[in-house]
Every structure is written in structure tokens, then in C-alpha cells.
Amino acid sequence: MRLILEDPQRCDAYVPSLAPNEDELAALLVSIDPLAQLTRPIEVLVSDRGTRRRSKLVKTRFVAEPLPSHSAIPVVPGVLCVAPEHLAVQLAPQLTELELIVLLSELLGTYAIAPGLEEGMYQRSRPITTRESMAAHLGALRLRAGTAGVRGALRHACVGSGSPRETKLSLRLGLKPARGGYGLDVLSMNEPLEVGRIHNRMRAGVRKPDILLRAPAQAMRNGRPLLGAAVEYDGKDHASEEAHARDAERHNELTAIGLVEYIVTKRQYRDLAYMDGLVDLIRRDLGTPAKRLTRAEATRLRRLRQRLYEELERIDGVRWNGRERRRAGQDGSRRDDGRDIVPVEAYCLD
Template sequence: MTILLSHTSAIEALRRLGCIRRESICSDAAACDCVTDASQAVALWESVFRDAPRLPLHAQVPQGAQRIRSSLLVTHPMREPPAGEVLTLCRGLACPTPAQLLVQLEPRLTRLELLVLMEELMGTYAIRPDAAQGMTTRPSPLLVPTDLESLLGNAGSASSHRKLRWALKSAVPGSASPRESKLAIRFSLRPSAGGYGLAVIGLNREVSVTAIANGEKRVRKPDVLLARPGGLGNGKVVTLEYDGEVHLDEERHADDLRRTNELAAMGIAEYRIDKALYKNLAYIDSLVDQIRGELGMAREHLSRDQREERRRLRAELFDELEQIDGVNWNGLLRERNRREDRATEAEAQEAVPEEVVPLEAYGV
């Protein structure tokens, strides 16, 4: 029998698996253990990853099996994953494939949390709080869109898994950092969802350029490649670079300058922001206006109320993305609290103060 990791423990395993194994991950069917032994699960984890797991470990057990909730282990009675949707970590320990894990997590995460996690699995980074930078890199993504498309296609009608289907439609593969993922989300989501409604046509997508010094052909990979939505604009694109700490290195900075010049020689504008500008919502608003003009997009004519509502939605999206750290998944609780706060505000606005009746009305 096999201990099948689930939920946050499966996320942690996939993040470590992507960093310690460079060969292709092979799928294998596994039968869930009905009675999971906590100490055995921890020992198996340590034999694979050479360090202790984050406790409690989460494991899947068959429906109807005993539920365990302790400081070491939490079990989740569920149906067994489809054949081929389990990864064998070692003899006796397994975890779901990335696609199956997203299906498993869908009821417990918000749409935005699913999208952020999906961008990570489709990218080349892994959230690792124990690492110096808070993340590590891997040579290739753990998930490609067709993996999830196939699984959802076998799951039934298009009305099922609505949150996952929305996230899959919104996700852009190829991200190399959490900040790139969140930039893509902010720039690509519809204005009604707090985004800017631009088309993100690639993250770290290859662009052929000509070196300024010697005229040689080379490939650049801009962080974010932006275009007009709907494929309009005669192929006009704009790039957006996020300058993290690694860009402070003198050699890296020099290469950044060469890239900027090479793209400019091709008629491609490159805009750059850092952590401070990323958090400056007014600046990003103005930057998007500039990018829209660069892409030949018409100026939007909005009423004052519409502008304020969109600004509120953008601030709400920014705040929620800041809360999603890849370790704590509390989005549903935050959503419920926001709904309650709005209801309270609405009640306060609707409340009409009682009219004070003058004493003269009583003949006093």
C-alpha cells in the first residue's frame, strides 16, 4: 500500500521534486493506504527529500476510511485519483500529479489562488520559504496546459470545475518568479476583475534580436510580452521587465542595457519597474496608459464613477495578490470577510436616522 500525500503537503513535495530531479517525472498508479502511519510518512518523506516536512503532513485515504487530525498528520477521505495521475516518490510514498492536485484543491482555494498556483506550476520557479531568496528555480515547468485540459475534458461537462477552467484560460506559462506571475495577472485580467485588460502573449518568451556590437543574431527572453487584446495591432508588442535584486549586479545590469538597446533597434519599447514601482498603484496606472498608447489603443472614456470603481477593483486585486504567499491558503476566509464588510457598509448606508419629533407636536 502507498501513502498518498495531498493538499499542502503535495504542493511542498512537487516544489522539492522539481528542484532535486532533473529527469522527466513519470506517472504511476498507486493504491491509497487506508490507515496512514504518521511516523512512517515522515520517515519516507525524509528519505526522499533529506529534510523534515512541514507538519502536519496531509495524506489522502479512501472514502469511508478513518479521519485523523493530529499535530503530525491530517487525512482526507477522497476518491482515488484516476490512473496515471499519481507520481511515485519512493516505494510507499506518492503524490498527485500537478493537474490532479489542482482538481483536488479547487474547492478549497479561490479562483485567484488557483491561478497563482497554476502560474507557478507552469513556470520555472518554486516557492521555498527555506531558501535564501524564498524561491528556487527548476529547469522546466511541472505542468503544461494540455495536462490539465485533458484531465478536465475527462471530468464531465464544461459547467463543472468552473474555477479551474477560468484559471486555465487566464494562466500564462513560462513565469520565472512570483512577481512575474502577479504582474501578468494584474496586466491581463479584465478591468471588472481588477486588471488592465491587456494581452500577455508571453512570459520569458524567446524574441530574436540582433546584437548592437557585432550584428550577430541572438535570443532574448523579456519578462512580460504585452500586446493589444484580441490579436489586433499589426503585431505591435511592448515588453515589461521587473528588476529584482539580481539586476543590481554590475554584469547583469550591463546585459540589461544591451537587451534594452537590442529591442529598441527592433522597434520594441521596453518598460522597467522595480519593487517600489510595482507597489505604486498610481504609477502603474500611468504606465499602463503609456503602454496602451504605445500599442495604438484608443483612450477609454469613462465617467468619474467608473474610474473610481475600476481604481477600487485594481487596489483590491493588488491587496489580494499580496496576501497570496504560496504557503498559507486563506483566500476563501478573506472573501467571506469582504462580503460581510460590504454587507455591513450597505446596511449602514441604507439606515435612515429617525426623524426627531419636536416637543410642540405633543402639546407640551
């Protein structure tokens, strides 16, 4: 379980030399409800290497130098947690690169995984950090452990994603083929586009495509300028007759402003052959055909695409332990009883 903060206010972080003892921490957890729900052990930063310790309740993490300004968020009086910009740096040494990209995408998106909630995630009104804030924090930390990994992952992280499944679909579409992606140019996610509302005498309205792919300059389709291709993930919230009607309205309004739209369902997302064919169609519409490959190279890249899909499926958004899992040769996406750690609702699935 994690703290979910809608609009966190940053403050300076004072790192104590000594963590609370077991009795002090236990009393704190009982008296403060948000802390009581956190997964144990709770990590506490300390500035004295000699006071480090680990138990079922607490794990201390040594901080050699003072943290930059605004690296913390007040939870309750006297209790701070690290700001999202520093959270990524703190976790980076134990994450795979792909996990770090997914974590950053959550911090830069409008959702937070929350298994305790019925839908498995919390929807924010806006992201809790930005690329610019992340970059500024990394610059202030200079070359501390974790900064290089976060800086590299930040280049590939999604901005504005509305769900874990949108993040994973965007990464599959946008990452380079050498990383298992299709190498398409992802322009934006859930960014507002002005459209004409067909049911309301074409008055101005707004649509927010899940994923917007950039079309090359001067691209044309059916004799008209092509702005790009919109890709929507069709999850369980699209299943009703009313939702289908809304989807049709969205499709027509996006088509009217010069976009082509494709929809990906749960079954199609899991079908690599279908995804390969879908991307071929998207490339055709965008006027960006794939490079000709030898059979051996095509087979190698297909294997990478399958591997990326599988690695993304193992990232549940709760247990950030990819490197440990790799060392143990385990798939940590499920509990011991075989159930998903995060409810499938968090991934917009049926």
C-alpha cells in the same frame, strides 16, 4: 515546505483504503529526507470514507473514485505524491479564485516557492506541467469537486512566468478591468525572441522578455511596424553596474526588432498612480487607448485595481488558505512576528 521535483515522471495512482498509522508515518518521515521536511499535517488520500482521521501528523482526504492514469509521481519506492495536475484540483475548494490562478501560474512557470532556500524560491529549467496536460486531466475527472474552479482559473493563469513577482505583474496587466486588471493583451512570458547581438556584429541571439504585450495588427511606431511592448520587472538582480549594462543591451536589441520596452521597479509596482500612468503610455505606444469613462466608473475601476494589488500581496505561495483567511478577516501574508513567510528575494525585491 513542499517537495520540489525538477522533471517529475507520472505514474498511475493507487489510493489505499487506509492511511499509515501515527507510528508508521513517523518512521517513514525519519527514514526519507524529502518527507521529513514537509509541513504537518501531511495529507494522505484514502479510498474508504470510514478510515478518515486528522491529527497533528496526518490529515486524510477521501477519494470517491479511482484517479485518472498518470495522476501520481513516485517520490521513493512505495511513496507517491499527486501530480501537479491533480494538486490544483485537490486544493481548489479551499482557495480563492485568485489564489488558484497564482498556484496554476507557478505550476505552469519555471519557479517554485521554497522558503527554506536562501533566495526563497527554486528555479526550474522548464515548467512541470502545461495547459494541455491540465485540460486533459480535468477532462478525465469530469465533474469532480474542484474541476470547475480549476478550469475557470486556467483561462487566466500565466504560462512561462519566471518568478512570483512576474506572475503578479502579468496578472495586473492582463486581467480584465472588472477583475482589477488593465485588460492588456499578454502574448507571452519569457518566450525567446531572435535579436541581433549589437556587441557581436549583429549575429543572431535570443532575448526573453518577462512579459510581452501584443500590438494590434498593422500597428506602427516611428514609421516602422510595431511588434509589441515588452515589460520587465527590475528586481534586486538588476542593481549592479554590470546588470545595468546588460539591461541596456537588451533594451537596444529589443528596440531594433520593433518592440518598445518598459521597466517596472519595486517602488513603481507598489504605486498605483504610477502604474496607471505607465499603462496609459503603453496603450499609447500600442495604439489601444483606454475607453472614455465617467468619473464614477473611473473611480470604481481604480478601486478594483487597488483591491487586486492588495489581494495579490496577501498570496505568499506557502499558505493556500485564502477562503479561511477571508472568513476570519485576516491577512495571512506574515508570521505572528510580522516577518514575511516567504523571503522577499523570492519576489525579486531589494
